Each structure stands twice: as structure tokens, then as C-alpha cells.
Amino acid sequence: MRHVAISGSMADFHARPIPEDLAEAEVWEFHADQRGLVLGSAQPESTADPVAVAVAGVQVVRRRSGGGAVLVDPATSIWIDVVVPRTDPRWSDDVRASTYWLGEAWQRALTTVGIETAVHRGGLEPSPWGRLVCFGGLGPGEVVREGRKVVGISQRRTRAGARFQCIAYDRWDPTDVLDLLDLPDGDRLAAAADLAGRAVGVGDRLADLRAAVLHELTA
Template identity: 70%
Template sequence: MQLRHVTGSIADFHARVIPDDLADAEVWSFEPSAPALVLGSAQDHTTASAAATAAAGIDVVRRRSGGGAVHVDPARSVWIDVVVPRHHERWSDDVRESVYWLGEAWQRALARLGIASELYRGGLEQTPWGRLVCFAALGPGEVLVEGRKLVGISQRRTKAGARFQCIAYDRWDPYDVLDLLDMTAEDRAVAGADLAGRATGVGDRLAELRAAILEELVEGSGPPRRGPTPPPMH
């Protein structure tokens, strides 16, 4: 797999498409230039609180993959995308099974840090807040530690291939995202109490985790083959 380091805005990163002529799978190690609230493809901007996001100086962005809202802070998260063309050995027509190998790679990366984990192999979990907040529910291939979601994975499939978007945090605080959404104070309090134990993070080991998952994703073809680094996005 080709390894590419990408910087820039979250909006520009989500606008990247899977190239039709992609020769090999690619790993995009993304480091955003600023925080943002990222909405799922089925959500619109009214999901976010305009007043809260403006007060926090947070951009609101929609991604093309499914799932609920995600709060992204470059100082507190690891974000890796994996792009798999249809002709690649990792491609699968089965949407659920197509992501298991990626979840297993995250498990091996966590094991390098001495962290035991579990792979979720069920279908998309239906929970009270799952359509609103990404980390409120589990999806195929996602990774748990002690029963709590640690790695979130969303997927977008096109005629060119599949793009898997992965994120893990240093710590999980449901109000990081809930405080930016347009909801009543009562619903926010209920959701916060329900989601407090749903997910977890890796503490101050984000840099170690990024290094470990990148090594896991590229080691199958020998030393990392670094493609040209795209120019910074503005």
C-alpha cells in the first residue's frame, strides 16, 4: 500500500475522491489544520448548533460516508483513511466483511501498545443516539477495548473502490460533540449520561498509535512506499 501524508482543512480532505486509475491501495495519514464537527452523509447542517459552533470557532463539514456526527480535534485524535480499488486483493463485495481486515490491523496496532481489543463483527448497531453521534453505536469492523468503542470506521463505496475513514481519540467525552449539536438541554443531558461509557481513548499514546497502525497497514508489501506528498490544502 502507498503511504501518503496529507495536511489541510477537513472540508478539503473529505472532498478528495477515489481516483479511477488507482494502481494500488493507499493509506492517507491525515493531520487536520483545525478542529471541525463532521456530520454524516445523511445529516444536514441543521444537525449542528450554529450558535455553539460559531462560539467555539468550529467549522461544520459533511462527509460522504455514513454514520453520525464526529468531533475532530487534531491535537486529540488519530485519523487514517484507507482507499482500496476494486481490483485490489483487499476488495470485497460484502460491505460488512470488507472492513474486517482493517479492524484486525487496528487490533494488531493496539497490541503493539500492550492494549487488548475486540473486533465487532455484527451489523450496524441500532441505539437511541446512534444516528446522531458516530461513537454512540457500533459498525462492522470497529474496535473495542473493554467493551467500549475505541476505533470508529465509516465506509464510502464508489465505482472506483472503497474509502474507509478511521478515527481514534486520546479520551472520550460525549459532550465534545453533544455541545455542538442542535438539541434540547434535556436531550443533551440524557444523551451525555447514556454515552459516557460507550467509548474510550488511548490517553497520551496517540503518536504511538499512529505509528503502529501505519506500520501495520504498509508492512505487508515491505518497507513503506511513500507516494508524493500532496501540497497543503487551503
């Protein structure tokens, strides 16, 4: 799998199409030039609180894959996309099973850095705030540690292939993303209480995890 390092605008990165003439699978290692609130494909821009994001200096963009909002900070998160053409042996017509191999690659990388995890092989497990915040729910192929999400994976499929978008954090604090969303105070408090135990970060092993998963995907 070919490794492509991409730096720059988050908006430009998420606007990249799946190449129609892609001959082999690619790993897009993305380094954003600023913090960003990335909304899911079905979330309106009004999901974000315009005052809060302006004060925080956070760019708001929408990705083309589904799911809820995520906060991307180049200092505290990893964002890696994997693009697979339909001719690739890893392609699957089964949308749910199509993510398993990728979750397994992340699982092996996490084992390399000393974190034991499991790949979720069931269907979508919704939660009260899972449609609003990505790490609030659990989807096929995502990676968990003692039931708490460690790696989020979403996907977009076209005639050319699939684009899998992956993110992991050094720590999980739901208020990081909730404070940027347009929510009544009561909902914000309820969401923070519910989401606190649904995910977990990898601590000071984030850089090692980046290297390990890139090795797993490109070796």
C-alpha cells in the first residue's frame, strides 16, 4: 500500500475525491495546519457554535464520510485515511465487514505499543449522543479497549472505491468537542456525563502508534 504524506488545509484534505483511476490502495497520512472541528457528512454547519469555534480558533469543515463530529488537533490526535479501489483484494461489497481488516491493522499497531484492544465486529451500536459526537457510538471495525472506543473509523464509498477515515487521540475528554457545538447547557452537561466513559486515548504513545500503524498498512 502506497504511503502519501499530506499537510495543509483541513478543508482541502476533506475535499479530495477518491481517484477514479486509482491503481493501488493508498494511505493518506494527514497533518493539519490548524485545529479543526470535522462534522459528519449529514451534519449541518449549524451543529457548530460559531462564537465558540471563533474564540478557539478552530476551523469547521465537513467530511464526506458519515458519523458525528470530531475535534482534530495535530498535537493530540492522529488522522489517517486509507483509500482502497474496488480492484483491491481488501475490497468487500459487505459494508460492515469491509472495515474489519483495517480495524485489525490498528489492533496490531496498538499491541505493538503495549495496548491490548479488540475489533468491534457487530453492527452499529448507537448511544444517546452517538449521532452528534463520533466517539459516542460504536461502528463495525472500530477498535475498543475494555469496551471504550480507541480508534474511530468512518467510510465513504463510490464507484471507484472506498475511503476509510481513521482517528485516535492521546486522551479523551468529551468537553473538548462539546464546547464547540451549539447545545443548550443542560444537553451539554448530559452529553459530557454520558460520553466520558465511551472512549479512551492512548496517552503518551500517540507518536509511536502513528509509526506502528503506518508500518502495518504499508509493509
